[in-house]
Amino acid sequence: MSEHTSQTRGMTTVPPLVLLAIVVVTIGLYPLIFGQFMNLGISILLFAGFALAWDILGGWAGQNSLGNAVFVGIGAYSVAILHQFGIAPWWGMLVGIGVSGLLAWGWGALTFRLRGSYFTLSTIAVAEIIRLIALNEDWLTSGSEGKNLGSLPSLFGLDLFDRRVEFYLVLLFVAALLAFGHWLKTAKLGFYLRAVREDEDSAMALGINPARAKLTAFVLMGMFTSIGGGLWLLYLGRIDPDTALVIPVSIQIALLAIIGGRGTIYGPLVGAFIIGIPSEIFRSVLKEANLLVYGVLIVLVIVYLPKGIVGTFEEWLYKRQHPLEKRGS
């Protein structure tokens, strides 16, 4: 008993809300300092959001999606298509959330009864199907030409084409995802997802329905990603299948989360910044060769930090707070 209290006293944890506030405020300073690099900041932050959403299913529930471009695309196209009919982007986003949620629900209901890599394979297939639909159904998506945004209504008097406005909207999106991550850490859903990730049979023995837990995470992931897709459209001003619906987008989303550290709340955010900034620099300095550097970086992380950057850091912290002689066995 006394050992237990001394151990908890030894823990130096920052309260979640304080940590979240520090992170969000720090990122919020970016436009004030790097005002000339707004595009870089927005893309990194946006992909951080995509990766954070991916992590709900990929990190917490251990189901790897390699098709999240689908939800990015649905989010972007919903806003763009409805925009043509004079419907404001926020309503378009709501429609995107609904469509993504429904698609994830149907898709997950079909695939989550299978175990292992079947789900991942299905994500690649569905992503390709949706890309081909967007490419060929001209009446809906304008095919390979894609959709352009003309003018946009103002949101509470804010210009949605202003890069700073866009940055803070994306930051709001990321902050919501981080807050959701903190909630998951202590909530029943988060515990159930981790149980399913670790061992489905054990999870069932504790009264957890694995298919339902995974489905919930999948629907949430799809809906969150779709919001990001809508924001991406506002930032790009246009959308076409080759930008939003291609496999590299899906892969990048997954990699940022894996490299940063899956299931760690902040991992995907860290991954996006640590990979995003150098890859942009390499792209301008090295042109085509940047992909090589990018690839080497990924291999290094996977070999030396299999739990990702934040995951490895947390492990180090755990070992420091629980020295071996006190841990025993």
Place this chain on the structure above:
Amino acid sequence: MLFEANQINVQFGGVKAVHNVSLTLQRGEILGLIGPNGAGKTTLFNALTGFVAKTGQVQLEGRDITNLPPFELPRLGVARTFQVERPFEDLTVLENVTISSFLRQTNAKAARNAALTTLERVGLLDRANQKCSELNLARRRRLEIAKALALEPRVLFLDEVIAGLNPPAQAEMIEFIRGLAKSGIGIVMVEHIMKVIMSLSDRVICMAFGEKIAEGTPQQIAQDPAVLDAYLGGIDD
């Protein structure tokens, strides 16, 4: 009757792993399940807890639970442990048990407190914040039981929770299981150590080749010729 299974059959391809086995269990009763390796004890456990397909009928306090999926049973009061302990290795001891507590508790704080109470009960409170992968065998066993107990079961299936422990740890575990039965939980336990099962069980069922070959008090079982034959007849490993 707390728990009742009638004519349970499990078939793997052409092999009858469990053949027409029936059993009953009262509140507070400890039913021992013995038999040589490969007798079908664990398969029977898996069948009764919904993990493998079976024919026959299973009832919990008169309610038919035969065809329920495994994740529905804990809510109704049936819990189990696994022969090879299966904690969620990457999570802490407390987090592992908290997962179970969420079955009965709706909010995070209540679940955590219930988990701490359960850990205290099994003597793992001082390990609450440690990762499961660092626990020794005796503590892993206790964690496995804590995870089942946090579900607040009325029927508990224990699959070899004593074998492999050193004598003092065995004695502690035996006392602990006896206490669980006294609190009213019906317990079905598979165990290899004859001395343990004979001293702990109110009733014993012996299985061989998937069939029930004997049932009775520990004394009756110890003298049953069919049981002696099964153990000494050369099919043990």
